Amino acid sequence: MEIVTSLPADTHLAQVASRIRRIEALGFDTVHISETVHDPFAVCALAVEHSTRLTVRTSMVVAFPRSPMLTACAAWDLARFSGGRFQLGIASQVRGNIVGRYSVPWADPVARLGDYADALRAIFTAFQHGTPLDYHGSHYTFTRLQPYFDPGPLPVAAPTVWLGGVNRRMCELAGAVADGFVAHPTGSHPRTLTEQVLPALVTGAAARDRGLPRIIVVPKAITGRDDAAVAAERQAVRKELAFLYATPAYRGTLDRLGLGDTATALAGAAADKQWDRLPELLTDEMLAALVPEATYADLPDVLAEWYRGRCQGLSLAIPRDPDDDNAFRTMLDRLRAID
Numbered sequence: 001m002e003i004v005t006s007l008p009a010d011t012h013l014a015q016v017a018s019r020i021r022r023i024e025a026l027g028f029d030t031v032h033i034s035e036t037v038h039d040p041f042a043v044c045a046l047a048v049e050h051s052t053r054l055t056v057r058t059s060m061v062v063a064f065p066r067s068p069m070l071t072a073c074a075a076w077d078l079a080r081f082s083g084g085r086f087q088l089g090i091a092s093q094v095r096g097n098i099v100g101r102y103s104v105p106w107a108d109p110v111a112r113l114g115d116y117a118d119a120l121r122a123i124f125t126a127f128q129h130g131t132p133l134d135y136h137g138s139h140y141t142f143t144r145l146q147p148y149f150d151p152g153p154l155p156v157a158a159p160t161v162w163l164g165g166v167n168r169r170m171c172e173l174a175g176a177v178a179d180g181f182v183a184h185p186t187g188s189h190p191r192t193l194t195e196q197v198l199p200a201l202v203t204g205a206a207a208r209d210r211g212l213p214r215i216i217v218v219p220k221a222i223t224g225r226d227d228a229a230v231a232a233e234r235q236a237v238r239k240e241l242a243f244l245y246a247t248p249a250y251r252g253t254l255d256r257l258g259l260g261d262t263a264t265a266l267a268g269a270a271a272d273k274q275w276d277r278l279p280e281l282l283t284d285e286m287l288a289a290l291v292p293e294a295t296y297a298d299l300p301d302v303l304a305e306w307y308r309g310r311c312q313g314l315s316l317a318i319p320r321d322p323d324d325d326n327a328f329r330t331m332l333d334r335l336r337a338i339d
Contacts, residue, residue, distance in 0.1 A: 001312065003313070004057075004314065005026075005316055005317060006032040006059065011043070017046060017050040019318075020046070021050055022325070025325075026318060030057055031057070032058075034059060035060065040058045048082040061088070068116050068119040068120050076158075079154055090116065091113070092109040092170065109170075111138055111139065113173060116140065119137055123145075125158075127158075129153070163178040165181070175203060175205040175212065176210070177208070178213040180214040181216070188217040188220070190307065191253070191256050193217065196252065215311040216314070217307060219314070220240065221302075223299045224295060224324070229321075237291065242266060300335050303338065314338070
């Protein structure tokens with residue numbers, strides 16, 4: 001099992017080095033770099049510089065505000081700088097953010113993201129082999145790459161392309177075009193994986209006669225050294241999950257678990273910008289149904305029950321208290337044995 005964590009989104013650039021060194025020392029295989037309040041490629045460059053063996057993966061770069069050429073150039077630099085430890089994750093984001101936050105038109109996101117991934121690979125091929133760039137897709141066209149602007153071949157493999165997604169069509173696209181797939185936290189519940197995500201990935205892969213992408217789940221597990229620490233962590237996870245599930249596109253797991261009324265209430269509170277009210281709408285019983293919860297000693301068995309046979313990687317948050325690092329490291333060794 002690949003063991004993954006996300007660099008906390010509140011990490012300032014001056015903190016990246018120390019936090020990355022801690023993540024590597026804890027024994028993680030991969031660190032995910034999100035796009036929330038920082039440019040992900042700048043953070044990735046620092047993560048690569050201050051690690052020696054970690055795979056550094058964007059999860060996820062918001063694709064549509066960037067030309068595939070800009071993304072390809074950044075990924076190419078990071079692949080070279082890292083000696084092949086960089087992987088590129090791209091995603092569509094939701095309409096509200098694309099239009100309202102980025103001021104970019106929203107149209108046909110599934111086909112557009114698929115074309116984006118194909119365009120990236122065409123650009124990578126041109127960079128690597130010096131062949132003419134002549135890509136004509138449904139949304140993107142690239143026909144010009146003068147030698148002056150060509151970064152030249154890599155001494156390592158081109159970056160793998162990862163996708164994320166929640167709903168069926170986006171998961172089918174990932175199956176068709178992605179090397180790897182990172183499940184959204186709201187799409188990482190075993191029922192959602194079994195009933196929607198995995199069948200969609202299989203359908204997409206069959207459409208292009210290719211193998212399934214590697215699957216990483218992000219369960220937002222609630223854990224700690226003892227029951228008191230678990231209870232404290234529960235409050236932080238409650239706040240994050242309430243925000244995520246307030247997005248209408250992410251309500252599927254709540255519906256599957258008979259919590260559709262809660263999904264509607266969360267969306268209504270978010271629409272009214274009642275952000276402080278969101279956490280109180282998710283009870284402890286709801287959280288227990290939505291995410292794994294256990295102490296460090298018991299979490300490996302719980303995660304094995306939830307995810308054995310459903311994924312190739314698990315993402316967990318690093319401990320808030322560095323005094324927990326030794327116990328946490330021991331737990332990660334046990335998690336790696338899950339098949």
